[in-house]
Each structure stands twice: as structure tokens, then as C-alpha cells.
Amino acid sequence: MTPQKTSKKKFRWQILVDWVTKQIDSGGLKNGDILPSLRKLAEQFDVSLATAQRAVWQLEQLGVLQTIPRVGSMIVAKPSQEAAFNFSGLDVDVDMDVAAMLAKASLPSMVTLGSAVLDKSLSADPVLRRCLTSVAKNSDVISKFVPPPGDIRLRQVIAGQMVTRGVICAPDDIIITAGDTVALELSLTALGKPKGIVIVEDPTYFGILQAIEHTGMKALPVKTDPKTGIDTEVVAAALEQKGVAAIFLNPTLQNPRGFTMPREKREFLAELSQKHDVPIIEDDVFADLVEREHRVDAIKSFAAENVIYCSSFTKTIAPGFRVGWCIPGKYKSSILAQMFGRNLSVSSLPQAVLVDFFLKGYHKNHLETLRQNIATSANKFAHLVNEAFPKGTVYHPPAGGFVHWVELPNSIDLAEFHTEIERSGIVMAPARIFSLTGQYNSGLRFCLTSKMTPALVRNITRLGELAKKFDRNT
Numbered sequence: 001m002t003p004q005k006t007s008k009k010k011f012r013w014q015i016l017v018d019w020v021t022k023q024i025d026s027g028g029l030k031n032g033d034i035l036p037s038l039r040k041l042a043e044q045f046d047v048s049l050a051t052a053q054r055a056v057w058q059l060e061q062l063g064v065l066q067t068i069p070r071v072g073s074m075i076v077a078k079p080s081q082e083a084a085f086n087f088s089g090l091d092v093d094v095d096m097d098v099a100a101m102l103a104k105a106s107l108p109s110m111v112t113l114g115s116a117v118l119d120k121s122l123s124a125d126p127v128l129r130r131c132l133t134s135v136a137k138n139s140d141v142i143s144k145f146v147p148p149p150g151d152i153r154l155r156q157v158i159a160g161q162m163v164t165r166g167v168i169c170a171p172d173d174i175i176i177t178a179g180d181t182v183a184l185e186l187s188l189t190a191l192g193k194p195k196g197i198v199i200v201e202d203p204t205y206f207g208i209l210q211a212i213e214h215t216g217m218k219a220l221p222v223k224t225d226p227k228t229g230i231d232t233e234v235v236a237a238a239l240e241q242k243g244v245a246a247i248f249l250n251p252t253l254q255n256p257r258g259f260t261m262p263r264e265k266r267e268f269l270a271e272l273s274q275k276h277d278v279p280i281i282e283d284d285v286f287a288d289l290v291e292r293e294h295r296v297d298a299i300k301s302f303a304a305e306n307v308i309y310c311s312s313f314t315k316t317i318a319p320g321f322r323v324g325w326c327i328p329g330k331y332k333s334s335i336l337a338q339m340f341g342r343n344l345s346v347s348s349l350p351q352a353v354l355v356d357f358f359l360k361g362y363h364k365n366h367l368e369t370l371r372q373n374i375a376t377s378a379n380k381f382a383h384l385v386n387e388a389f390p391k392g393t394v395y396h397p398p399a400g401g402f403v404h405w406v407e408l409p410n411s412i413d414l415a416e417f418h419t420e421i422e423r424s425g426i427v428m429a430p431a432r433i434f435s436l437t438g439q440y441n442s443g444l445r446f447c448l449t450s451k452m453t454p455a456l457v458r459n460i461t462r463l464g465e466l467a468k469k470f471d472r473n474t
Contacts, residue, residue: 012045012047012051013047013051013052013054013055013058014055015045016041016045016047016051016052016055017055017058017059017062019045019438020035020055020059020064020065021059021062021064022437022438022439023438023439024064024075026223026437026439028410028439029075030075031075031076032074032075033074033075034071034072034073034074034075035056035065035072035073035074035075037072038052038053038056040413040415041055041056043415044414044415056073059073063076064076085234085237085238087197087220087237087238087241087243088197088218089197089198089217089218089219089220089243090218090219090220090221090436090437091218092209092210092212092213092217092218092219092436093213094206094209094210094213094432094433094436095210095213095214097430097432097433098206098210098433101427101429101430101433104422104427105427109425110425110426110427111425111426111427111455111459112426112427112428113426113427113428113446113447113456113459113460113463114427114428114429114444114445114446114447115447115449116255116315116402116403116447116449117319117447117449118315118316118319118449119449119450119451121450121451122370122373122374122449122450122451123317123318123319124317124318124357124362124363124366127357127362127366128317128318128353128357131353131354131356131357131360131362132349132353134356135349135352135353135356139352141348141349141352142348142349144348145345145348146345146346146348146351147340147345148175148176148336148339148340148344148345148346149172149174149175149176149336149339150174150175150176150177150325150345150346150351151176151348151351151352151355152171153352153355154176154323154351154352154354154355155171155172155174155176155325156171157354157355157358157359158171158174158325159171159173159174161358162298162327164292164295165284165287165295165297165298165300165301166295166297166298166300166301167297167298167300167301167304167309167327168301169304169327173327173329173332174325174326174327175325175326175327175328175332175335175336175339176323176324176325176346176351177310177323177324177325177326177339177344177346178322178323178324178344178346179312179314179322179323179324180207180283180285180310180311180312180314180315180324181207181210181211181324182324182344183310183311183312183324183325183326184207184208184211184248184281184283184310185211185214185215186326186335186338186339186344187246187281187308187310187326187328187331187335188211188212188215188217188246188281189215189334189338190308190328190331190334190335190338191245191246191279191331192334193217193245193246194215194216194217195216195217195218196217196218196243196244196245196246197217197218197219197220197243197244197245198212198217198218198219198220198244198245198246198247198248199220199222199235199238199244199246199247199248200212200219200220200221200222200248201221201222201224201229201230201248201249201250201254201257202221202222202223202224202435202436202437202439202440203224203256203257203405203431203434203435203440203443204221204248204250204255204256204434204435205250205254205255205256205283205434206429206433206434208248208250208283209433209434209436212248217245219436220238220244221435221436221437222234222235222238223439224254224257224259225259226257226259226394226396226405227259227396228259228261228262228265229249229251229254229259229260229261229262229265230249230261230265230269232265232268232269232272235247235269235272236272239272239275239276239278244276244278245278246278246279246280246281247269247272247273247278247279247280247281248280248281248283249261249269249280249281249282249283249299250282250283250284250285251266251282251284251296251298251299252284252286252287252290252295252296252298253286253287253289253290253398253399253400253401253403254403255286255403255445256403256405256434256443256445257396257398257403257405258396258397258398258401258403258404258405259396259398260290260296260398260399260400261296262296263296263297266296266297266298266299266302267302269299270299270302270303270306270307271302271303273303273306273307274303274306277306278306279306279307279308279329279331280299280303280306280307280308281307281308281310282298282299282300282307282308282309282310283310283311284298284300284309284310284311285310285311285312285314285315285316285324286315286316286400286401286403287311288316288367289315289316289367289370289371289374289400289401289402290399290400290401291371291400294399294400300327304329305329305330306329306330307329308326308327308328308329308331309326309327309328310324310325310326311324311325311326312324312325313354316367316370317354317357317363317366317367318350318353318354321350321353321354322346322350323346323350323351323354371400373451374400374401374402374448375400376451376452377402377448377450377451377452378397378398378402378404378448380452380457381404381446381448381452381460382395382397384457384460384461384464385406385464387464388460388461388463388464388465389406389408389463389464389467389468390408390409390411390412390464390467390468390471390473390474391409392408392409392410392411392473393406393407393408393409393467394406394407395407402447402448402449403445403446403447404445404446404447404448405443405444405445405446406443406444406446407440407442407443407444408442408443408444408467409442409471409473410442411471411472411473412442412467412470412471412472413470413471413472414441414442414470416470417466417467417469417470418430420466420469420470421463421466424462424466426459426462426463428444428445428463429445431443431444444463446460
């Protein structure tokens with residue numbers, strides 16, 4: 001039960017009060033539920049005992065909490081069935097939490113189960129080395145400067161690949177960027193609305209929240225279905241309000257929940273975008289991890305000019321190259337202006353190596369092998385979750401990809417669980433960097449970016465055992 005970081009405009013006790021009332025409205029806390037003790041609240045929310053006591057007092061004044069001697073603080077209000085949705089957006093403050101998590105993950109003594117970076121055993125390293133040698137022998141690219149929008153040959157390759165995602169575009173429509181995250185942030189800045197509100201999936205990829213934080217905008221988290229994605233009714237209602245600058249979506253093998261949004265939902269969101277003239281920023285880095293016959297056309301295919309499409313080779317081919325791209329539609333000039341103004345050109349060498357990789361057809365075999373390896377690991381992972389994790393654990397296997405979202409039962413003492421995880425030398429991304437609402441604090445993001453080795457099986461099993469250990473119902 002770990003909340004979002006404290007807003008700069010609110011006292012710490014108000015953050016705790018807001019979290020509890022949102023849990024009541026959403027059904028996460030029900031009539032009769034007992035809150036943790038003041039000491040545990042203080043630990044879990046990273047506040048003092050006095051702050052926790054102030055929040056409990058305020059909740060009592062609001063009539064939603066009753067303190068019962070020798071029992072604790074009990075929820076006495078029923079969930080509001082008609083609670084008004086707050087469309088004002090939330091301040092984002094996840095940067096430091098993300099940095100702390102990545103710093104821990106980089107320590108040689110720690111094992112990370114949530115890193116979305118392909119292990120060498122799954123990457124295209126051996127073939128890329130051959131391509132690098134070929135490029136170095138037959139090209140002057142090592143010393144060549146390639147300004148934005150990037151290597152025309154790579155943009156031609158990408159234009160060809162986009163056909164498989166339902167998008168018809170020309171090389172001149174494409175801009176090469178230093179990875180997907182840079183493309184996302186450039187896209188937000190291109191809107192020219194620094195005080196705008198950005199609709200995001202809840203939970204969402206922390207890189208999206210970081211991009212919003214860096215631009216000073218606010219996020220409007222909208223709940224997601226674990227199989228089909230964002231609640232389009234809430235999106236439609238939000239767009240009727242003033243101030244929404246963009247809709248951020250990760251519709252294919254979404255990070256962190258793993259769902260793939262169905263075609264009809266994509267079409268509807270594209271229609272909403274055009275109707276209200278609010279752009280969609282589509283983050284589509286995992287598209288190649290879906291078998292071609294099962295792919296759903298990108299949202300970009302339904303609203304070409306109003307969707308800024310962003311993707312990358314980082315998650316599927318070359319993690320260290322940091323080469324991505326965007327197809328910005330009517331925002332192309334604004335993004336190019338930023339790149340020239342901030343000198344954001346991409347190194348020519350990795351672009352040339354990727355061109356060689358695709359022109360020689362290496363990508364087909366690599367991606368097919370990658371999908372097979374990931375599917376094998378996913379099947380083993382599903383078995384481990386079923387066998388090792390406590391009763392009540394919720395897991396929806398994704399239809400491809402390496403991102404898996406597991407929600408532990410509410411009976412788990414999350415503070416003790418996460419403390420013991422770290423003592424065991426395992427790094428897991430805290431749920432609060434994926435969600436600003438506090439409704440997914442029991443979530444764990446696993447990234448199966450290596451083959452399912454005995455060591456990986458032991459570590460996943462260890463997490464399940466720890467979850468059982470701190471299950472109050474056992």
C-alpha cells in the first residue's frame with residue numbers, strides 16, 4: 001500500500017487522505033476493512049507518525065473511518081456508486097523513484113526481474129557484429145554526420161516495416177530519434193501546451209509519466225481493463241472537458257499490464273481524437289513481438305495526421321543502439337525544430353548497421369526466434385505463478401511479449417514483502433512508478449528478457465514464497 005510521491009501543492013497527510021478516499025470510491029477498500037496501524041501507515045506512506053495520525057483524524061471527520069479500541073481504524077463508508085470523476089489531472093513526481101530503482105538494478109550484487117532490456121541471449125548481437133564489420137569495411141559512415149530527420153535508407157526500411165502495422169507512410173514522414181523515450185518527450189513538447197493535461201492508461205509505463213513530468217504537464221490516469229485496455233467512456237467524458245492536450249496510449253502488449261487493445265477500441269479512440277482535435281501519442285515499441293497474423297493495425301492507421309506514432313528497435317533488436325523513430329503527422333516541423341535547436345541528431349553508425357541488418361533479411365529470423373523464446377518463457381512463468389504464488393494472486397497472461405503483470409492479494413503485507421525482496425538481493429520496480437492513483441500497489445512487473453534459466457526460476461519462486469510468507473491470511 002505505497003502511495004504516489006507527495007504533490008508539491010499538498011501536505012503529506014492530504015496525500016494519504018486522498019489515497020484512502022479514492023480506494024473507497026473504487027472499491028479497493030470496503031465497508032468493514034481495517035487500515036494498518038499508525039506505525040505501518042507511517043512506514044508505507046513514508047511519513048511521520050504525527051502525519052499519519054493527522055490523516056486518520058481527518059478521515060474520521062469526513063465520516064469514512066471509525067477508530068475502534070483494540071481493533072483499529074475501520075472503514076465505515078460504503079463506496080460511492082456515483083462518485084464524480086476528477087478531470088483536473090495529477091502532478092507527476094516519479095523521476096527520483098525511477099532513478100533509485102535503476103541505480104539498484106545496476107548493482108552487480110542485485111538481480112533484477114523487471115528490466116525491459118533484452119539479455120544478450122535473446123538480442124541480435126552476433127548478427128549485428130557481422131553487420132558492423134561489413135559497414136565499417138564498405139562505408140565512410142564512421143566519421144559521417146547525419147542530421148535530423150536521420151539516415152534516408154533507414155527511414156525507407158521503416159516505411160516498409162510500417163506496412164505490417166497498417167500504416168502507409170513515406171520516408172519523409174519519419175524522424176529518427178535517440179530511442180523511443182526521446183520520441184515520446186519530443187512529441188509532448190511539440191504540442192506547445194506546457195500546462196495541459198495528458199490522459200494516460202492506469203497503470204502505465206513509467207517512461208510516459210517521466211516525459212509528462214519533464215514537460216511540467218499533468219497526468220489524468222484512466223483505468224484499464226486487463227484484457228482490452230483503457231476505459232473509452234471515461235476518455236470520451238474527459239475530452240468534453242477543457243484542458244486535455246493529448247492522449248498517451250501503449251496499445252500493443254501494454255507496459256506494464258501486457259494487454260493488446262482490440263481493433264474496435266482503437267478505431268473509436270481515433271474518432272474521438274479527430275472529433276475533439278486532441279492528438280494521440282501512440283507508443284508501439286512491442287509490435288514486432290506479436291505474430292504478424294495476430295497483429296492489430298496501429299491507431300495511427302485510423303487517424304494518420306492526428307496520431308504521433310513512436311517506436312524503437314531497442315526492445316526487440318539492439319538495446320544498446322538507442323535508435324527509435326516517430327511519425328509525427330502535422331507535428332513534424334515542431335519536432336524537427338526541437339531536434340535542430342537541441343542538437344538531437346542520432347549517431348550515424350547504429351543507423352547504418354540497422355540498415356544492413358534489414359537489407360540482408362536478418363530481422364525475419366531474429367524476430368521469429370525471439371518470439372519463440374519469449375513464448376517458451378511465458379508458458380513456464382504462468383506455471384510458476386500458479387504453483388509458487390499465494391491464493392488470490394491475479395495474473396492475465398499476455399498474448400505475446402515479455403512484460404507480465406502480477407497482482408498480489410490484498411492480504412499481503414506489502415511493506416514487509418518489499419523489504420524482504422531487497423534483502424534477498426532482488427530488484428522489482430515499485431508499483432507507484434506505474435500508477436499515480438495508488439490502486440495498483442500490489443502489482444509486480446516481471447520482464448522475461450532472458451531465457452528461463454534455473455537461476456531465474458529460483459528467483460521467481462522465491463518471490464512467490466515471500467508473498468506467501470507475508471500473507472496475513474496464512
